Amino acid sequence: MKQRPAMKTIETDRLLLRPFAPDDLDDFALLCADPEVMRFIGDGKPQSRERAEIRFNALIKHWNDHGFAPFAVTTKTGSEFAGFCGLQHLDNTPEIEVGYRLAKRFWGMGLATEAARASLRFGFEELALDRIVAVVQPENIASCRVIEKIGLRYVRDARFYETNVRYYAISREEYRPDDSREKA
Numbered sequence: 001m002k003q004r005p006a007m008k009t010i011e012t013d014r015l016l017l018r019p020f021a022p023d024d025l026d027d028f029a030l031l032c033a034d035p036e037v038m039r040f041i042g043d044g045k046p047q048s049r050e051r052a053e054i055r056f057n058a059l060i061k062h063w064n065d066h067g068f069a070p071f072a073v074t075t076k077t078g079s080e081f082a083g084f085c086g087l088q089h090l091d092n093t094p095e096i097e098v099g100y101r102l103a104k105r106f107w108g109m110g111l112a113t114e115a116a117r118a119s120l121r122f123g124f125e126e127l128a129l130d131r132i133v134a135v136v137q138p139e140n141i142a143s144c145r146v147i148e149k150i151g152l153r154y155v156r157d158a159r160f161y162e163t164n165v166r167y168y169a170i171s172r173e174e175y176r177p178d179d180s181r182e183k184a
Helices: 022-032 048-067 111-126 140-150
Strands: 009-010 015-018 071-075 081-089 096-102 131-136 153-160 161-169 182-183
Touching: 009 111, 015 111, 022 048, 022 071, 022 111, 048 081, 071 111, 081 111, 096 111, 096 153, 111 131, 111 140, 131 140, 131 153
Parallel strands: 096 131
Antiparallel strands: 009 015, 009 182, 015 071, 071 081, 081 096, 131 161, 153 161
8 A cells, every 4th residue: 555645844935835734724714705716716706614614624634535635825934824735636536636726915926836836746756646637717817827837738628616627737757846845
């Protein structure tokens, strides 16, 4: 049986990606309640605290069950909760997707790209994945750019999470590492 990696903290130039802690729930719920943040997520509607708590608990369960899940993303200076980024199973499939969600005040700084690159590295180098995918609603031009910037290529239009999306993928052979550093 393949051994799961220990919970890690990933450090990038400006961010720490760490496992979620119970006291992250309030920040997570605020993120999910923001209509602008949620505009291109699922049905495009903000989530209630109850629904956000269900999602939060599912992320923690995903880590316990699979040895990986999206990380809480905090700034290195000030340790502000910026959002989350990481890997999870794609909408009831065996495929692994990279995804992220950042609070609006952190948009436009290249932080989603930085966190997503670190997540790819974790997936290919620590989890030994052969392929990572991403899905983005076509109208979300900024996220399409992030996904392309980190090396994923457009494959096809698809339908996941009950919405139409652009489906991207990158294989281990196509992946080029960056300089994010992991800490045990």
